[in-house]
Amino acid sequence: MKRIIFYIILIIASQSIMCQNYYWYKGAKIPLTEKSDKRFILTTSSNSTQVASTLQQQGLKYSAFQAMSIAGVNTYSAGTQSTSWSFVEGSTVQTATANNTTIIYEAPFYIMNGKEVGLSQIFYVKLKSSAGVNDLMNLASLHKVEIVGENKFMPLWFTLTCTKASTGNALKMANLFFESNKFAAAVPDIIDNIKTTCDNDPLFSSQWALRNTAQKGGTSGIDINYCNAKTLSTGSTSLVIAVFDTGFELNHPDLNASSLSYDTKTATSPSKIYGHHGTACAGIITAKSNNSLGVSGIAPSSKSMSLSFQFGYSPNAAQEISNGINYATNNGASVISNSWGGGASSDMIDDAYTNALTKGRNGLGCVVVFAAGNDNSGYIGYPANSNPDFIVVGAMNQCAQRKSPTSCDGETTWGGNYGTILDVSAPGVLIPTTDRQGSAGYATGDYVMNFNGTSAACPHVAGTAALMLSVNPSLTQKQVADIIESTSRKIGSYTYSTTSGRTNGTWNNELGYGLVDAYAAVLKAKAGSCSTITYSNQTVTANTAVTGCIVNAANDYVNSGKLTVTATDYTIINPIFEVKLGAELELK
Incomplete structure (x- = not known):
């Protein structure tokens, strides 16, 4: 009997705790459950780099800092400094952000209606009449919150902001103002994932690598941040990504293909098709988006150049590979994507790639991206290991794990290679992409839903590089690589640490610098072109x-x-x- 009574009391207590966080909407309390491991933070823009460095040293994950903008108000106070915001995660985040004096505001995340939501420094107050301005100013002064201004279209609505010096965060302040009975309404700025479809392509909802909503048993948010990246760029029609592979279907209705292509076996154009692999790789990079067809590519406004090669045992392979790479370099390719490996080490092949790295793009260098291989091995082979300027990409899955035979995706026959050569990781399992049309490809129809391997991971990075160069074409290939590495996300339960020879942040043997973040990379590339x-x-x-x-x-x-x-x-x-x-x- 005592156990039963205790259980009932515990339930009541739990419900009471859950109701302590709420906000008012149409006279009713909307309950919120606080999360202890994630916070919204605000700092001055000039301190954002310092704050990011401190968070990284503390082992906390954080999103790319974004400039805070409060537009659409008739300003009462101009403020004295610009600010930037970020989301921070980790078991020690509450103490770390509260004690960091360069963070001027921080607030927890909550669970609302089963969804994770954040809380900014902003709250909104509606006056009962214009005469209520004095009450607003008095209460704002008392609780050390700033009145930013009145809404341009609804002048009874005012925007206010909090700092750490305020009596409470924006949720507590909104409730305090409303419960004073002096105002018609007061609501906090709840940060929810207000979604557009991002892309209207019918298979986009299955493309977890671009937007992970926990489909395929994954972890929400573990993706390359594509939807945010596309707000900055979708690529450029003048930017070409060479895909050295089996060749791809130049007439695929969902592929944005360059008019230039090359077949290495015959040294002629157009390219040929020696298998299914190339069409799948190209689709990850430049499948057309928002055309109500199939899948979305990462850089859909750019074009893929088909370089076809007949893989397997073949005489003259070194020269054929070299010719294909030189063709791309001499014909305007900005990025060269290589989802392949193997063969004997060759000075001839090395020279071709060196030409691309040093002479491509009028001396700025082509960005060369290589797959790490699929042997679940700590050794990464040739040619990926032959040049430190290559970006070498490993595979991770939808659960923030390095792809291995025991990872959550259930593909037990392979794992992505890792080790000292590895630079970054990208999605490499259960990838929907373009396929050869009809019954000629991996699946019946024009798309395959489960393309995999570091072959799939590599084009995700190639596509990201294309987005970066579309916003800042003056970047060198080395600068592109540095930005991709330095902006990659530290995902999963892995330890990232300072490593000799790794100058772009902390690094891990299994995932490199982490999961490529297209949005953060493009944002940083764009800032580099800023005056x-x-x-x-x-x-x-x-x-x-x-x-x-x-x-x-x-x-x-x-x-x-x-x-x-x-x-x-x-x-x-x-x-x-x-x-x-x-x-x-x-x-x-």
């Missing part, structure tokens, strides 16, 4: 617009009219910066 516009010592008396990639403003006075600052990356506002009553500042 800073300085706007200082100005007095604004009429409507004025300032536009740039990065805008750095200081010692400015907006006396009348409206100053509109549009930054494609972020805006830095330094003191002194004054906006007088009646004047406006809009940050875009």
Whole structure:
């Protein structure tokens, strides 16, 4: 009997604890359950690199920092600094973020209606009437929150922000303001995954590598961050990725193919088809997207160049391989994807790849990506091991594991190679992609749903490199490799550590620098092409617009009219910066 009573009390206590977190919507409490291992953080943009370094040293995972923007309000306070935000995960995250003085705000994630949601520093308050402004200002001052401004379209709604100095986070402040009975409504800024379809291709929902929603028994979010990356770029029509493989179907209705191709066996164009493999690899990179057909490629606006080679025992193979690589170099390929390995080491082949790395792209160098191999071995063979400038890619699965015979995907016959040569990892199991049309390929129809191997992983990185070069074509091949390595995510239960010869962050023997993050890589590549516009010592008396990639403003006075600052990356506002009553500042 005592056990039963205790059990009932425990349930009641648990329910009471769960109801402690809530927010108000239409007069009812929406319950939230706090997560202890994930936080939203905010820091000044100038400190974001330092914060990222500290988090990494503490073994915490974090998303790429993004500039905070609060647009669409008539600004009350311009603020004195630009800020950036990130999501941070780990068992010690609560203590680490609370004690980090360079983090100006942090708040937990919650479970709401079975979904994970975050909480920013923002909350919104609706006045009962315009006379309620004084109540708003008094309560904001008392609880050390900032009134950012009133909504341009609904002037009774105001935006406010919290810091660590505030009485509580945005959830607690929204509840406090509403429960004061002085306001019509007060709601926190709940960060939910507000989804578009990302792509309308019918098989996109199965492409866990591009957007992992826990399909195929995986872990939500373990993907290459494609949907965010495509907001920055989908590639460029002038950018070509050479696919050295069995050749692919140039007339596939869902493939964006270059008009240039080459067959290494006959040294003629167009390329031929010696198997199914090449069509699958090409689809991962440049399958057309949002065409209501099949799958989505990572760089769908770019084009794949088919370099066909007849794999297996064959005389003259070294020269054929070399000719194919040189053809790509001499005919405008920016990236060369190599989902193959084996053969005797050859100075001739090495020279061809050296030409690509040093002479391609008018001396900036072609980006050369290689598969690590599928032997579940700590040894990575030739040619991937022949040049330190290659990006060597291992395979991981939908559960954030290195692909091995015992990993969660259930493919027990193979594992991705790993070891000292490995640079990064990418999805390599259960990959939907293009197939040879009809019954000619791996499956009946024009698509295969379970392409696998480091052969599948390699094109994910090649596609990411193409996106990077589309936003910043002046990058050298070495800079592309450095960015891909330095922005890769530290996934899984692996220890990443400082390693001799590995200069782009912490590294692990099984996953390299981690899972390639297309969004973070493209963002960093884009920032490298950014120029800073300085706007200082100005007095604004009429409507004025300032536009740039990065805008750095200081010692400015907006006396009348409206100053509109549009930054494609972020805006830095330094003191002194004054906006007088009646004047406006809009940050875009």
